[in-house]
Each structure stands twice: as C-alpha cells, then as structure tokens.
Amino acid sequence: MEYVRKIKTYKTYYKEFYIAQSDEVRAKIDYVIELIKTTVRVPVTYLKQIEGVPGLYEIRVQHAGNIYRIFCCNDKVQLVILFNGFQKKTQKTPLNEIRKATAIMKEYFATQQI
Numbered sequence: 001m002e003y004v005r006k007i008k009t010y011k012t013y014y015k016e017f018y019i020a021q022s023d024e025v026r027a028k029i030d031y032v033i034e035l036i037k038t039t040v041r042v043p044v045t046y047l048k049q050i051e052g053v054p055g056l057y058e059i060r061v062q063h064a065g066n067i068y069r070i071f072c073c074n075d076k077v078q079l080v081i082l083f084n085g086f087q088k089k090t091q092k093t094p095l096n097e098i099r100k101a102t103a104i105m106k107e108y109f110a111t112q113q114i
Helices: 013-019 023-038 095-112
Strands: 006-009 047-049 056-063 066-075 079-088
Touching: 006 013, 006 023, 013 079, 023 056, 023 066, 056 079, 056 095, 066 095, 079 095
Parallel strands: 006 079
Antiparallel strands: 047 056, 056 066, 066 079
16 A cells, blocks of 8 residues: 555654553544545545644544544645644534644644754
8 A cells, every 4th residue: 555645653642642542442543544644635524724723733533422633733745743632522622732732743843943
C-alpha cells in the first residue's frame, strides 16, 4: 500500500491517550489513521480544521456512540504530527482542549527552529 502522507507523534501526548483506550477504540483509531495516510482528499468526517486556529486539525473518530478527537497539524506539506487526544462529551470541542493543542503545536514548531 502506498502512503500519500506520513504521520508521526510529538512527545508522549498521543501515546498516553492511545494506550488508555480499549482495544476496540484503538482499532478504530488505527483504521482512521490508516485512511488519513492513504487517502489524497480525506473527508471532513475524519479530518477537520479547527476554526479560528490556523494549521490545527482534529482527527475525528466515532465508536459505539462515543466521539474521540486527536489534534494534529501538517509539517512540510504531507506530514501529520499527532498531539493530544480526548473523548468528547459535548457537541462543541472544548475550548480548554483547543488551547492545550495550540500550545503543543506552538511548542513543536518552536523546537523545530533549532
């Protein structure tokens, strides 16, 4: 299978979220990430830009009536960097989660300047 984009993680934010999930949720997350790696135009059902925060996206995963979000951004066009994730409990993405992801994204790009 040929990939159209690479995906990597930054620090342990994503890993900590991922291992805390059940096997079924991890399987669904893996499915969505594989889709993002292999699909040229990823549907907004799975990947959507966060309004008001340039460059920040959320990977959208639904499983058994639960909604999970994993924040990420692009680096050098086709590389998606995975940040923190959380389980949504409301319709809107919580502002504190967006702020946390924005801070991690800024930290990531600041470390890349060195």
